[in-house]
Amino acid sequence: MNVGAWIARFVAVEGDGPRRALWAEALGAGPAPEAAAVLDALVRQAALRDVGAGLALRALADLEGMARRVGPGRMADLLAAARDRDLDAALLVLEHPGRPRRGEELGPPPDPAVEAHTLGHRKTAARGPRSPLLERLLTDPDPRVVRELLRNPRLREAEVLGLTSRRPCPEAVFWHLARAPRWIARPAVQRAVIRNPYAPPRLALVLLVPQPDPFLTEVANDEGLHPAVRDGALRILGWRRRA
Template identity: 35%
Template sequence: MDPLAARWRRAVSSLKELRLRAAFLRSELLRAEPSSVARALDELCRDAEQASPLARDVLGAAVPVLADPELAERVEELRRIAAEGSLLSLSRLLRRKARRQAAQPASPAIDERRLATSSAGRALTLGERRALARRPTRAAFEALLRDPHPLVIRNLLANPRMTEDDVIRLAARRPASPEVMTEIARHPEWSQRARVRMAIVQNPGAPQEIAVPMVRLLLRPELTQVVAAADVPGVVRAAARELLERRPPVPRGPGGAIEQ
């Protein structure tokens, strides 16, 4: 067993709060040598492909960190190490979109009529909307949920009045804003919710660099649903199909087996 992967397993199993798990993995990904991180992630990916619950928990804490744009250079370095070192499971986790595919669509243009407004009907400034999103009240939530700016969404996701249904509405919105989807994916708690993950993975506008790693965290029924979804990008469906094929059967007595 890789020593760094073993360390991460022990730490994650002892940390019950999702936010603490993500903070720990973030510090580890930045502290350790990239080659060591790559080997540890490859082992965990391989074990998660074989339905190891603990490996999946560790990856669940790592995926939001890998989705953080601030770590883009580190992720690219890990992708390079995986390719050069034939770390196949890690390569599948960090699979980039095919070059022949069209670029991700630009974020929708801002329609000020849909932004939160003052009592006088004036569209609020970005600073005002960010401040409003931090208030522990659901006032103006409907308008804030439509806000296209990622900094507003970041504050909204941290609002104690935010609900899982609210986050699912954000993640399922079409046309999707890649920046907003990234904010949801990098959140250490909301991104761990199964329904939120599925909303991201099934949104055709979700950046594939986010959707593909999230596929590694899905259970068999969810993977089957993704494979059957015609509007999910091909690279995401391919990742789900590949993982289904690698997922082992679960024994059910002497009469046969069922698969999870």
């Protein structure tokens, strides 16, 4: 199946969950070189601001979950195939560029009003109506509380942006965000993740692909970001110039 047919299938389904299932099919079935080639072509289309390809790529943001779904052996086969064929766009997604800054080293001082409650109580409050405690939970250091916050329909974009911009911030928080379709679809949230040096570089790279040229140039010049993220911005700009 060619990349156009795959994009049509991704557009035809609703929601990131069904699109993740399609990714598992695209990456997990058939010869690894063919699957890597589909991934490469789709990433390049997303880099050219193809709307359907962008929808598909957003569903791949949770690379950790996809690796568990198709299996580490299959991911290794896809990576080897992409390297053998010099599929630069597939490599942008498949290669592991290392860890971000460690968000656990120097966290914010504990909030006594939050620490007075058990984990179970904080998780329940994170799912509940707006309250002074819910607002203070936006700084909770436990990613399990953040996961519940991101599922709360009462949460506002400004609050998610504040959460996403936390420095330092545990890596797990960003992966929970990648699994929150309501929020990871928003350009402002994507850019806040990309700008945060504590975000996993693999997630930042996927989110970089459809971003506009001025933002990519800004990222490429930001010395505070992971070298792989800065290099990724330059690679995407290069694909666009050669398209």
